[in-house]
Amino acid sequence: MAVVSVFGGGAWGKALAFSLSLNNQVYIHSRRTLSLDDLPTPNPIKQVNMQEALSADFFVIAIASSALRSWIAEVFYPALDSLSKEPKILCASKGIEEDSGAFVSDIFQHFFPSLSLCFLSGPSFAQEVMKQLPCALVINSINIPLAREFRELMPPFIKTYVSPDIIGGEVSGAYKNVIAIAGGICDGLSLGNNAKASLMARGLVEMCRFGEHFGAKMETFLGLSGAGDLFLTASSTLSRNYRVGLSLAQNKPIDTILQELGEVAEGVKSSKAIDQISKKEGIYTPIATQVQEIINGKDPRESLKVLMK
DSSP states (O other): EEEEEOOOSSSSHHHHHHHHHSEEEEEEOSSSSSOTOOOOOSSOOEEEOOOHHSSSEEEOOOOOOHHHHIIIIIIIHHHHHSSSSOOOEEEEEOOOOOOTBBHHHHHHHHSOOOGGGEEEOOOOOOHHHHHTTTTTEEEESSSSHHHHHHHHHHHHTTTEESSOOOOHHHHHHHHHHHHHHHHHHHTTTTTHHHHHHHHHHHHHHHHHHHHHHHHHOOHHSSSSIIIHHHHHHOTTTOHHHHHHHHHHTTTOOOOHHHHHSSSSOOOHHHHHHHHHHHHTOOOHHHHHHHHHHHHHHHHHHHHHHHHHH
């Protein structure tokens, strides 16, 4: 039985800890005390300090992308001095760093060799993972044997594929949250099924265009990481980003929306990062641009007029 440490006590971190504990001994490390009573597993999950967390065989990182760089630099990386071997890391964070425009893989590769790193993508609501409902995910890495090691840790209800297309999985994971905000706006304005289908289709095209600019593979966007995660996130109130879009359709200010949400909605900052990158690189991303402008206070119906021209 492998020992796995999950870093991050949010909904996704706890869901991963729960699912991994069905086959493994799992530790979870978080800066706040967690209630683990709602995670009944045959191998009880233990909340531990950093030293004990680093004794595990595998590390799973589920830290919000906005806090990821500072957490690695100030907390995680310095603590790794005690390790005598290269860490085996699976990153479950999604998003693009605001202002710098760095992908999650860029942040990790600043600190760790690429052969130590894997990145998780695909459609996966934490609430459904906690119920052990079937899902399929992708582990992206240039180190395919390591990706297969992480695949072996997964429980039977999660079907796991491996892929070398790190950047494709990354762009998909970040971009789908932006389109999910647009999906919430579309439904919040009661624009209908025709409009929603058009938005989803053009959103996928836009995501592909953006990803291919950075060398991602088209097949990634047509699979679980791209279309699969997009269709899931842009159509359900289980999605935090979709709920942000619903509130933006009511012309609520973004600060009020996030305060009411009480959780991180990665698409808010990712939309800004994507808009900045697309303008710098000359990539045509009309939906992401309008989402960013709506977040900044533009009337959603004015954005609709722009997109319909």
